[in-house]
Amino acid sequence: MVELQAGRGEWFCALAWARLLGEQGRQADAMEVLAPYLATGWWTAVVTAAELLEGWGRVDEAIEITRVRMEAGHPMALESYTRLLARHGRAEEAFTLLRPHIGEPSLGVVLVDVAAAADRDEEAAALLAARTEHRCSDFPWCCRGLDRDTAIGLLATIRERQGRTDEAIALLRSGSTTLLNNREQLAALLARHGRLDELRATAATDDSRYAVQRLARLLEERGDVEGAIAAYRQADGPVAHDPNAAFELAQLLARHNRGNEAIDVMRVQADARNGDDWILHTLSDLCLDQGRPEDGLGHLDALAAARGGEEDWDLYWIRLPLIAARDGVDEAIAQARSHPEGATSYAAPHIAALLASAGRTEEAVAVLERHASTNSHDLAGYLIDLGRVEDALAVLQQRTPRPPELSDGPWHDDPPF
Template sequence: MHTDDLVWQASNFGGLAPRRVDLLLEHGHLELVIQAAAERGEWSCAEGAVEELCRAGEFGRALEVMEPFVATGWPTALWAKADIMLRSGRPQEALELVRTDATGETSKSKCHDFAGLLAKAGRIDEAVDLLAPNIDGWWTLSVLVEITEGQNRDERVLELIAPHADSARHARGESRWNHPFSNAQELQAQVLERAGRTDEAIRILGQDIAADQYLTQNTLTAYARLLARHGRLDELRELATGQNTHTVLDIYAGALRDHGRAEEAETVMREAIAADDWVGYRAWLSSALLQDGRLDDAIAVAEPGFGWYDCSNLLVPLAYQLLGRPEELMQLVEHTSVVPHHDHEEFQHGWRALALAGLGRVDEAIALTEADPRPWTDPRIVKADLLSTAGQFDAAAAELRALGTIEAREELCEVLIRQGHAAEAIAIHPTAAEQRAAKPKPEPVTLAENGYSLEPPF
């Protein structure tokens, strides 16, 4: 186990990926996950095991799992150990463990992490004192607001935010679009709201919006959501008109639904579509109708966008919401407007195949994917996935065993876990070293004197 290997694992979800670790834990295989962390140096296994052990109050065992990773000198593991100590009621030891790493010449993120650790340890004033002199942009300001949530320090936080919020208000008029505190106004409103000063938050941020004294769309949506949370629907309706309609009409319609006024929300959005057939309106309404179990109506709203070329294609959001509902997915893909178009034929084939497999018609599903002239991955892995979807785990496992590639072994691991063969699943899964060795190495690129490539892509 080396730091370089662990960094690669963390960056590439190498080794047993987090979702496979979660699957093992869901099936009750904590001891096997601990063993994989120790014997294979699996970082995701260590993280998953530590979380499970801490939830059970077994902090000593959690530290044992983490110790070999800490011994490599990897800072991420050191901070993970500190978190275990903090959760076990040893805040002073946790802080001392990472204090030098955090307060010496280090990255801003480490400073933020240490402030967060101080806050969790109950030393909130020290945390604020650490951040206050270093508030040089939106990131640190956001961390300050986050770590002081529920800590009874809102007045001090507001004092620290105020000059940055005021500066941001004037930045637009001065054409300073790259202002470092573009989020200060919405953070100010957030802290006012949590301090119980909601009317003040609405008044101040509302004045900024009305006067166009803000920099980003996020500030506008933050104001709209503030109004929605507190039932200020008349003000929200007024905001959702004119130049702001594309940005906040969905928030207004959502607020109407939250207040039991779903029919009114539907009317609002249908009227918007009639006046301005914008894709965002159709996307929101089709999704809302689907949530209400009205698939036919959802399809009718989204249908005009089924043939669009760009990423606004309205077929995709509906299909993704139906991937676990094969009968309804089949109804969608068999709609007359759903035809192969613009080099996206593979999506239609894939969705239809999944629907068929989910309905138990696995032979038809496999035949469909095998007929696809442009499979999106190894067709044998696709076949195994369809067999798994149909519940034919033995056949899926046999297909993947015969293939034996790195990717096939990764997929086989999941099949074996679901079959109840967890130990074999871990043993057959490729190690992080195998995965890393199998990654294609980038071709060397000739660079110009300015450092840019002389070959496409530039």
């Protein structure tokens, strides 16, 4: 079936079939499967074929098909081509090709990566140092996107690689205090080199949470769980302002069997951000994990009461696993169906999940079959669980794709089939 669909324009079937043939030593057959897709000039097919060829040891062919697309002008081909060259002993050539493109951020990153293999770190550093003198007047137009702070970050990468850690740190500290990328890079660098005191000092003044996150992770790895928790809970720290930092603290507490404290952390966030669904999901999951479904439901009930007793489905369904844990699956399903949106296509997957979790997969299928067109993947998954593979295929193949067609263009970003 996979082989058949591979020839009918089903790209993922073609990909799976080609990989399987390659594993069986049938490389020529694998390339024949991909040939119609490659003939369209579609970039995804080119990259895939190059990866397979490289994995089979046919490096020259991988380089060649990438080179052709590069010369045809595909904007992503130069990066793939030069990385391929660098991986296979031609880093000097790759660096030379990339050098004129130092002003393009994505290719600047590639040039820094390739410079090490080409033993041209100092040349790359000089190119970047020149960019650090530029002060943007109309970002990104005036510098094509490789602004001063981006150049500083890339230059710091080179200096760290050369063992010049202090210089790398000084560079990152000299950049803009508002650029998150450099602050994240600085925190990661300090953590990698175990510079705990400097990381603590950075965490105390950094409101981006990156330094705190790195500090907490480093302390946890060293067995200092209390220190990691304290890093998040420092006075006026990120947990007080950033729900993402609070989430990280809750996960840390839960990892160390302190789930009740984790619930308290997320309850504060849920109170402060009334109706923020991902926070409510996290709080509800923690309550379930701790065997406290009634507490999760209590918070959701209070939220609903604050809204006049009304709750849209996107918030209402969060309570269903909690009801199932406290009162049983049948009660959860009954309450779901009593909701004004309980009969909609977007409610069906949640009701089906309750049934499937109780081992009632056939009932889950029956619920989804009423809304098959909008829930095809969920429905197919349950059908497969029941061993009804042919039925699952029929659901997934409701739209018959066209076979690949040749194009006059040199390359494409969208599938031409």
